[in-house]
Amino acid sequence: MRILTCIKQVPDPESRPMINQEKTWAEYGEYTSYWINRYDEHAVEEALRIREMIPGTTVDIVSIGPERIKSAIRRCLEMGADRGFHLFIDSEDYLSPSIKSRLIAEFCHDMKYDLILTGVMSEDMMSGQTGPMLAARLGIPSATSVMKLSVNGLEGSIQVERELDSGHRCSMDLTLPALVGVQSGINRPRYPSLSNVMRAKNTEIIQIRLENSLLKVVSCETVEKIQEAGSDRAGIRLEGTTAEKAAVLWRMLREKSLL
Amino acid sequence: MSHSIMIMCEQSEGRILAVTDELIACATQIADHYDSRLTAVLPGLITEPCSISGADLLVINSPGLAQYTCEGWEKAALLATEQIKPKIIIIAHTSTGYDYAPRLAALLEGCCLTSVSGIEITGDSISYRRSGFHGKLDLLYGVGKAPLVITVLPGAFPAPDWQAEPGITRIIDADIKPKLTSHVQFSIPDQSNTELDHAEVIVAAGKGIGQAENLLMIRDMASCFKRSAIAGSRVACDNGWIEYNAQVGLTGKKVSPLLYVACGISGSAQHISGMKDSKTVVSINRDPEAAIFRYSDICIVEDLEKFIPAFLQEAKKHQS
Numbered sequence: 001m002r003i004l005t006c007i008k009q010v011p012d013p014e015s016r017p018m019i020n021q022e023k024t025w026a027e028y029g030e031y032t033s034y035w036i037n038r039y040d041e042h043a044v045e046e047a048l049r050i051r052e053m054i055p056g057t058t059v060d061i062v063s064i065g066p067e068r069i070k071s072a073i074r075r076c077l078e079m080g081a082d083r084g085f086h087l088f089i090d091s092e093d094y095l096s097p098s099i100k101s102r103l104i105a106e107f108c109h110d111m112k113y114d115l116i117l118t119g120v121m122s123e124d125m126m127s128g129q130t131g132p133m134l135a136a137r138l139g140i141p142s143a144t145s146v147m148k149l150s151v152n153g154l155e156g157s158i159q160v161e162r163e164l165d166s167g168h169r170c171s172m173d174l175t176l177p178a179l180v181g182v183q184s185g186i187n188r189p190r191y192p193s194l195s196n197v198m199r200a201k202n203t204e205i206i207q208i209r210l211e212n213s214l215l216k217v218v219s220c221e222t223v224e225k226i227q228e229a230g231s232d233r234a235g236i237r238l239e240g241t242t243a244e245k246a247a248v249l250w251r252m253l254r255e256k257s258l259l
Numbered sequence: 260m261s262h263s264i265m266i267m268c269e270q271s272e273g274r275i276l277a278v279t280d281e282l283i284a285c286a287t288q289i290a291d292h293y294d295s296r297l298t299a300v301l302p303g304l305i306t307e308p309c310s311i312s313g314a315d316l317l318v319i320n321s322p323g324l325a326q327y328t329c330e331g332w333e334k335a336a337l338l339a340t341e342q343i344k345p346k347i348i349i350i351a352h353t354s355t356g357y358d359y360a361p362r363l364a365a366l367l368e369g370c371c372l373t374s375v376s377g378i379e380i381t382g383d384s385i386s387y388r389r390s391g392f393h394g395k396l397d398l399l400y401g402v403g404k405a406p407l408v409i410t411v412l413p414g415a416f417p418a419p420d421w422q423a424e425p426g427i428t429r430i431i432d433a434d435i436k437p438k439l440t441s442h443v444q445f446s447i448p449d450q451s452n453t454e455l456d457h458a459e460v461i462v463a464a465g466k467g468i469g470q471a472e473n474l475l476m477i478r479d480m481a482s483c484f485k486r487s488a489i490a491g492s493r494v495a496c497d498n499g500w501i502e503y504n505a506q507v508g509l510t511g512k513k514v515s516p517l518l519y520v521a522c523g524i525s526g527s528a529q530h531i532s533g534m535k536d537s538k539t540v541v542s543i544n545r546d547p548e549a550a551i552f553r554y555s556d557i558c559i560v561e562d563l564e565k566f567i568p569a570f571l572q573e574a575k576k577h578q579s
């Protein structure tokens with residue numbers, strides 16, 4: 001079985017995005033940490049588990065982005081993935097899911113993947129679009145928010161269980177090739193073993209350069225303006241030392257008869 | 260210039276769900292400026308006569324649509340677009356909506372925006388608002404090629420309290436069968452948690468508690484209050500710190516206690532949707548920009564490992 005897992009590298013959620021002068025995008029400082037989107041880590045783990053069950057399975061990784069994302073692809077190789085593909089673009093600008101799904105669809109063209117795994121969404125942009133759009137462009141079925149996945153070996157299909165709103169579930173069989181958007185809780189991602197870390201050191205990440213102009217031509221949704229998020233509640237911020245804040249909180253809750 | 264807006268009804272067992280009125284409310288905002296025609300589309304196995312207020316209704320009726328499948332809904336929506344030729348398609352951002360909406364946009368060679376929370380109209384152009392950068396910033400999007408498919412966050416466009424006239428209902432009997440999807444089965448896992456359901460105060464732990472040992476602190480804080488319970492974000496549950504039956508949010512429980520204390524929770528839209536009706540919200544987070552502060556009455560920018568012990572100390576002082 002040939003599996004492709006799409007991954008995105010995301011910035012540390014505690015780092016501060018700085019709005020640019022034109023107010024059209026935000027950038028992160030030089031010392032920001034980046035790591036693999038949490039949902040994608042679950043997707044990689046799921047791919048590796050399938051490979052352990054079905055001999056002869058290969059697990060490829062693909063990610064679109066600038067130089068920095070190499071470390072995320074490398075981490076997937078350390079977890080045990082076979083090959084890493086870096087669709088290199090020399091830009092930190094907004095890449096819409098429409099574009100990303102087009103680029104990955106093009107990449108998939110001659111690769112004959114049986115199963116494509118993505119995360120249910122990216123933690124920073126939260127679109128949840130890239131996977132289903134990619135599946136539609138490839139003409140294959142897809143399921144999002146998947147909490148269970150098993151391969152029906154002989155039948156050329158998979159059984160998936162989706163998580164619905166309020167925690168309800170729905171299971172179904174999908175004919176392969178298919179795409180699955182993985183939800184957290186499906187598994188516990190492994191830590192790389194020493195032997196895999198060593199192996200990954202000697203595995204080259206295959207880089208495919210994308211033309212920046214290509215991205216402009218197919219552009220669709222664009223960010224026109226970006227601003228600080230508005231507030232739903234007029235919250236007050238407590239000031240002072242830790243102990244002072246604790247005392248104020250205690251008093252405020254007391255006044256509300258909560259204590 | 261007049262154009263068509265298509266709204267996909269959210270349904271359960273053939274009955275239109277209330278969230279559909281919110282989609283109509285969103286469509287109406289756009290229609291007021293563009294003199295658009297609103298048509299709601301209801302895919303399903305529809306046995307009873309139906310209509311919807313504020314829009315015409317196009318029923319796509321087929322035995323193969325008796326239950327939701329991505330394939331079935333996609334085919335039904337494509338069939339409807341041939342009839343309606345919409346510039347904009349509005350879908351609810353639910354586990355059904357986000358499953359097929361992006362596919363529909365790709366197949367129509369159009370644009371797609373998910374989790375839309377607002378619309379801004381200036382002159383001749385519309386921008387769509389959604390949140391990004393871990394919920395810290397609001398992004399306003401413009402769109403190019405029609406049609407545009409958007410999924411709208413439930414709760415973002417309140418339905419009007421008055422009922423507009425229902426439009427005309429038209430039924431298309433179709434023969435839609437999913438070909439690549441089979442053995443569809445729904446289930447409802449038992450997630451009951453009476454303690455949480457009855458709690459007046461909920462102290463919730465997020466990924467920010469860092470390790471299982473810190474749960475002790477969360478428990479101690481909860482026991483400062485009468486009728487209290489502990490709960491968690493999805494990540495806290497995924498990490499095995501909190502039971503899944505105490506997960507608060509979109510896929511967990513909806514709670515509305517007198518007091519909700521969020522400890523080390525970032526404030527993702529999915530978590531907020533489960534606790535935003537709490538009477539008072541207190542948040543403890545070391546990141547001054549964390550989104551949770553936008554939904555809080557009392558904001559405490561602190562490391563919880565320092566703050567919670569200080570609060571427990573304070574509580575002790577008052578006990579003795």
Ligand SMILES: Cc1cc2nc3c(=O)[nH]c(=O)nc-3n(C[C@H](O)[C@H](O)[C@H](O)COP(=O)(O)OP(=O)(O)OC[C@H]3O[C@@H](n4cnc5c(N)ncnc54)[C@H](O)[C@@H]3O)c2cc1C
Nearest residue numbers: 465466467492493508509510511523524525530545546563
């Ligand atoms: C379809 C779908 C459904 C979902 N349903 C739910 C749901 O029902 N409920 C839910 O909760 N999530 C749900 N999620 C997940 C959601 O998107 C977020 O990933 C999740 O809520 C984040 O959990 P968190 O806030 O605990 O972790 P994070 O987002 O990682 O935030 C941790 C926070 O802790 C703070 N922190 C770290 N260390 C400290 C410290 N020492 N002191 C103080 N603060 C600290 C950080 O600043 C950060 O803000 C869903 C996601 C999807 C895609």
Ligand SMILES: Nc1ncnc2c1ncn2[C@@H]1O[C@H](COP(=O)(O)O)[C@@H](O)[C@H]1O
Nearest residue numbers: 006063064118119121122127128129130
């Ligand atoms: N730059 C990228 N390169 C490869 N895959 C991506 C990229 N961005 C998003 N994805 C995949 O698409 C999923 C959903 O992302 P999004 O549509 O941005 O919310 C992620 O979990 C990844 O699996």
